Amino acid sequence: MELRELKINSINIENFKNVRQGEVDLIYKEKPLNIVGIYGQNGSGKTTVIEAINVISKLIDSENLTDDIFDMLELDTDAQAKAVFTINEKYIITYTVKLVKRLEISEGELGSKALKTVIDILSESLTTKIIRKDIQPKTVTVVSFEKETGEFLPKYRFPATKLNQNKFKTVIKNSKEQSKSIIFGESIKELINESNNIDKELKDVYNLITSELKDNIFVYSNRMSGLINTNMDFPIPLYFYYELPDRNQAFGVFPLPTKSSAKLSSKELNVAKHVLEQINIVIPKIIPKLSINIKELSKQLDDDGEELHVVEVVSEREGRVIPFRSESDGIKKIVSILSALINAYSSPRAIVAIDELDSGIYEFLLGELLEVFSRGARGQIIFTSHNLRPLEILDKENIIFTTVNPENRYTRKTDIKPSNNLRDVYLRNIQVLEGEDSLYKPTNTFEIQKAFRKARRMNFESESYTKGEL
Template sequence: MKDVVVRIAGIEIVNIKNVSYGKIELQGNQLAVDSEMKADILGIYGQNGSGKTAVIEILEFLKKLMSGNFLPPEIQDYITKDSNEAECKFSFWIKHKKEAFNCDYSFKIKHFEKSTYITKEKLSYKNCTGEDKKVNLEYRVENEEYLFTPQYRFNEFIQNDQARRIDVAVAKKLAMKECRSFFFSDEVIKLSETSDIPDLSKILMSLKDYAFKNIFIIKNIHCGVINLNLAMPFSFKQKNAEKDVFGDLAVSLMEPSVFPQKEFDLLTEIVSSINLVVKALIPDMALVIHNYGKQMTAEGDEGIRFEMLSQRNDQLIPLKYESEGIKKILSVLNMLIAVYNLPGICVAIDELDAGVYEYLLGELLEVLEKSGKGQLIFTSHNLRPLEMIHKSSLVFTTTNDKNRYIRFSNVKSNNNMRDVYLRSINLGGQSEEIYAATSDFEISRAFRKAGRLVND
């Protein structure tokens, strides 16, 4: 949708993995109608297994549901073991031409016997540029007569039309069967276009389009295929005169690849944009596509056989022999270009620092925060970014599973956040404990005991 920008303003997690409760408010500017939007960077820090990756994963759930897709069967494994249901809540700012909305969307998933399904969804929104009242809609599986409440809103949606009521009932059954969203189903969105609920169609279409085209999730499996030298996945978003082009292209590192002409041309465009930035990040380096000529694809279509090479000055080597850090940067670089230039994009990257030189990582994030326009959410173990980005762009995990995410308090403007973080680990001083203390003596003792067990 043109002239629409959506930004995530807040995230809440209930009973996902080891997070009993956690809340994060993003610090990016609200979408005032006439203001220029700036980058919104969020770095999540904490010890291993403390809930960092959970944030990335629920954003993936959000993308699937708002795109109209189903949640995978393994979703049940994400629910905290001592509970049979979990809930995720999100807040958004939506800029729609000359209007601005704040919007909340939440969903609850429940595992019962052998099935997992969405038992509840809530959607609420308000036009911030008008005097309209806030619209609140709530869908519950157990509601039979009124598939969502309040009753008068359901009546505005149905319009006393039996055919519309049947279509909504069908949407409910499909949502339950396939673990999909009720509100973002094709049936409900189509009916919303002719309903009497103000702005409903506008909100649903804006969020669905945003999820499908502008939320990008890069998980550790993305790095896994790189580390194993199997393939090089390029995540990308390209804008051209006709439409947005986005997704992933996986190029083999084991042997030359064969792409259809259209995909090869797209890869050429992606590599061209990446090379413009690579020169500034890694002097004297460029990506090269070595074209071996035409060859039939596995599907029997005409394609291009090629290999990805790394060029340093006049030397060419296969890309698979480059360092893991450089390959990681190259694989996400088009996404970072999008974050720099596009206000409506949200890129979430798990372990952004994996294999990346810490000084370069800090420089990248500083440039994106100062001059970018989109949203970047990342997890990291490297502490260099703590010295480079503003304290409002940082969230830290705690040892309290009922208050999993905090921002540091009592931090002065001239404090080095890296020093503050390390001091807080060793001495405390924050509202929650942020590190489960370890003992050198206990670690050494455990190693000795394990050694005796092995020798015996």
């Protein structure tokens, strides 16, 4: 089975960061939207949506959950994330995971003990609804796991034989030690593919999800932005997609090196040149006369006799060449997301989730980019922003607002006439505060000024106290 189209229908979040409950609905007129912006004040749950997509993609790919994801969860509180996808306009896939973060006593050297933070997966499930014209759609559970019983369901597909129970114990243990998914672990993957109780279509759907979803979901978080801007050795991930002469497709992620020099194989160099060739078609239209290129410094052989190219990534503008690592944070941001945006513009199976798309990007340029994407993107772009310019560009159905209610964090404004300016409506809504689902928690200019004065007095008192001590 080939992945031809991939879209997210909705994201449901419970007890992630400051979101007690919230659902981001990306469907309009029964079809997934190709571009969605999420708006709201600081700390209202915008970034949590992007991070939840990242958590889900990592679990599906059987990757380790990292410490920054641990920080999203409250200790000893159950958290849940659910994503609904549409694949090939034929399958509706729902993946649900329930997690809990807790402290565990671990033994170190010489019998010493230490507290360790761990994440337990309390339950996971993968279901699919097959959409066919000739039959009524029916939701089918492919596989699910419940920690309370230690069972994998449906039972007739995962019988509790002695051999299976040993496999179950191993995958649950590995999940706990490495903070990985249980139902996407290698042992369960083998069980599903070897089972006579699962039809070929369900196996194909499961294998498609495990093999291709992660390569087609690009998440650009604030953490990644910080690493790129502060660490000169941190490679920039370039997401690429292109058609080959034999009609096959090439896609994936290429880490573009940013340090003074790097070693690339001939294949890696060709991929990098192709991606930069794509970027260099677009970037001069965004940043006049700029191009990003790879400068080959030398060649050498590795231990296996393979030829390696020693290269450096450079920026060129009006004949002036500088190392790319010396560029401004804004240009690094644009280049780092541009390959993903080109991918989403070109490929109907690409999903791009970007936190603070407006950061480092000129306001007018941001509007022009979103206008282009709204008209022609074949993939899906989900972004957060503080800049209000996109509210003047995108239609009302393409905008999700956060609310001040932690039990219902996300909403879409439906009571807007076509003649209304969405930006003006939003500004009126945050000024006219009504009910617990209002869009803005009010701040008071007088109270802010009073707080600054109080802080200033503390500073003077501290200075006087220090001088007295001296």
